[in-house]
Amino acid sequence: MERSDSMGFIQIAHTTKETLFDLLFPFSCVECGVEGEVWCAACRCVVRTVPPSCVRCGLWTPAGSRTRAGRTCTSCKPHSSIYAYVSPYLYDAPSVRELVHRLKYQRVRAIAPLFGACLADAFTKAAISLSDISYIVPIPLHPTRERTRGFNQSGLIADEMSRLTGCPVRNNVLRRRRRTAPQVECSGEERLANVRDAFAVADPLAVHDAKILLLDDVKTTGATLEEAARVLKEAGAKRVWAATVAH
Ligand SMILES: [Zn+2]
Ligand SMILES: [Zn+2]
Numbered sequence: 001m002e003r004s005d006s007m008g009f010i011q012i013a014h015t016t017k018e019t020l021f022d023l024l025f026p027f028s029c030v031e032c033g034v035e036g037e038v039w040c041a042a043c044r045c046v047v048r049t050v051p052p053s054c055v056r057c058g059l060w061t062p063a064g065s066r067t068r069a070g071r072t073c074t075s076c077k078p079h080s081s082i083y084a085y086v087s088p089y090l091y092d093a094p095s096v097r098e099l100v101h102r103l104k105y106q107r108v109r110a111i112a113p114l115f116g117a118c119l120a121d122a123f124t125k126a127a128i129s130l131s132d133i134s135y136i137v138p139i140p141l142h143p144t145r146e147r148t149r150g151f152n153q154s155g156l157i158a159d160e161m162s163r164l165t166g167c168p169v170r171n172n173v174l175r176r177r178r179r180t181a182p183q184v185e186c187s188g189e190e191r192l193a194n195v196r197d198a199f200a201v202a203d204p205l206a207v208h209d210a211k212i213l214l215l216d217d218v219k220t221t222g223a224t225l226e227e228a229a230r231v232l233k234e235a236g237a238k239r240v241w242a243a244t245v246a247h
Contacts, residue, residue, distance in 0.1 A: 027110055030102065031095045038111045039099055044118075047093050052126045055085035055222055055242055069126035070241075081229035082214075083239045088122035089246040091218055096246050100218055103153050112153055115217070115245045116160025123165070123243075130167040133241060134210040137170055139228055140199070142179040157245065158215045167213070174228060175202045183220050191223040199228050201235040208236040219247040 028035050031043035052070025053060045056079060061069045070084040089096045103111040123130060138154035146152050158169045177200045186194050201207050214228055219242075229240040 112156030113160040
């Protein structure tokens with residue numbers, strides 16, 4: 001109890017600090033610099049979005065196909081715990097990369113709801129209804145990292161998606177068992193080993209038979225999402241979807 005109270009205080013302190021910071025230094029568009037917006041609609045329009053794809057090999061679902069958008073393809077299916085994947089932006093796009101960086105390392109929280117809206121939009125465009133999904137699970141950060149950053153960016157993105165779609169968020173279903181090195185610092189093979197056994201299911205009852213949407217900001221190799229999905233499936237999840245803002 002004492003612990004959660006002090007956590008709450010840290011959270012409030014962070015929020016106040018962010019708000020003051022935001023007042024003193026108003027946002028400006030990552031691309032054109034116009035004030036008051038983190039990424040203005042005009043600049044957003046010109047950045048290419050991509051359709052849902054196989055989480056493992058990146059194969060796009062052909063337009064007009066009878067296959068459900070973003071389904072893990074037949075050849076990847078035996079190697080993946082993820083049913084389908086949605087991710088509208090390519091991380092190669094300089095503005096997208098800069099926005100992710102500002103959100104995570106400069107703590108510009110206002111970027112998270114915008115990302116949440118972009119993701120909700122990607123689901124609508126792909127005609128995937130979130131009413132098929134029991135709840136959203138943001139990929140948890142290790143508590144130490146979350147305290148340092150002041151928030152979990154995936155959690156904030158999930159909150160906005162939830163607000164827009166009505167699909168609930170569950171933050172306490174999955175937990176980090178140990179601290180892992182940031183995936184960007186690892187080579188391809190190291191990434192798998194780095195996240196192995198990194199997650200545990202904290203609420204097995206909630207997971208049993210559930211259709212879960214795992215949410216993260218960026219997918220690099222997919223090792224983190226796969227490991228989280230594996231643990232959820234092992235705990236009895238019926239189906240695990242994954243979504244990221246960029247890949
Ligand atoms: Zn702009
Ligand atoms: Zn595939």
